[in-house]
Amino acid sequence: MALSEKTKPPRHIAIIMDGNGRWAKQRGLPRTAGHAAGAEAFRRIANYCRTLGVEYLTVYAFSTENWKRSADEVAGIMKLLRRYLEEALRDMEKNRVRFCFFGDLSKLSPDLQELCCRARKQSEDYDVQVNFCLNYGGRDEIVQAARRFAQDVADGKRRSEELTEELLSTYLYSADVPDPELIIRPSGEKRTSNFLLWQSAYSEYVFMNVLWPDFSPADLDEAIEEYHRRNRRFGGV
Ligand code: IPE
Ligand code: IPE
Ligand code: MG
Helix, strand or coil: CCCCCCCCCCCEEEEECCCHHHHHHHCCCCHHHHHHHHHHHHHHHHHHHHHHCCCEEEEEEEECCHHHCCHHHHHHHHHHHHHHHHHHHHCHHHHCEEEEEECCHHHCCHHHHHHHHHHHHHCCCCCEEEEEEEEECHHHHHHHHHHHHHHHHHCCCCCHHHCCHHHHHCCCCCCCCCCCCEEEECCCCCCCCCCCCCCCCCCEEEECCCCHHHCCHHHHHHHHHHHHHCCCCCCCC
């Protein structure tokens, strides 16, 4: 049965995967256990998005500000990322997900950078796209785009008057990716925390009280239903 416009999932869903630490605390577990449960939730939701026919899933995994956390916690998150990417590389044929990475990967350890690079290259022919935001910050993304554009002007490849919203978009990590229609933030916090500042200009935000490790396909259904109840006007009437 064809899905009507009113029930069809958005083409691009973005998620701020928040609440791992509180989930662990509630159980008397170390924060890293919360991140491990968060990685499980990601696998579950990425699979579900594929079943629904979502074309792009962008997930906030580690922000430019998350380096402020303890060295132990950061190392624990990096270890989980490494494990996840190794697994993804092994199961690539089965999952058929195209991996992209948004963020300044140069600050990650060389082995993690290498894993990201291999995951991107080996999956480039698949079509469901997961954009992993690693050492990502919305402001940082705009700064690096401005810097690259300025360099192109200095090199004589561009003129400053040429710059439009469309052209600037091509300098962002998200070049070629449509803006997300829906951005979900679980955990009860109601802020963007530097996520997709440019791309979210007209996104619908859904804030939910569930903690990310508990996030289920039913929660995603609920967020999509809420999205369909919104009246998107884009500044019109
Ligand atoms: C999100 O969960 C994961 C990362 C930011 C890496 P948190 O670790 O922020 O969990 P809370 O917000 O402390 O509960
Ligand atoms: C946002 O969550 C970053 C990720 C989920 C990766 P944070 O937990 O870092 O955000 P704040 O500190 O609550 O704003
Ligand atoms: Mg948090």
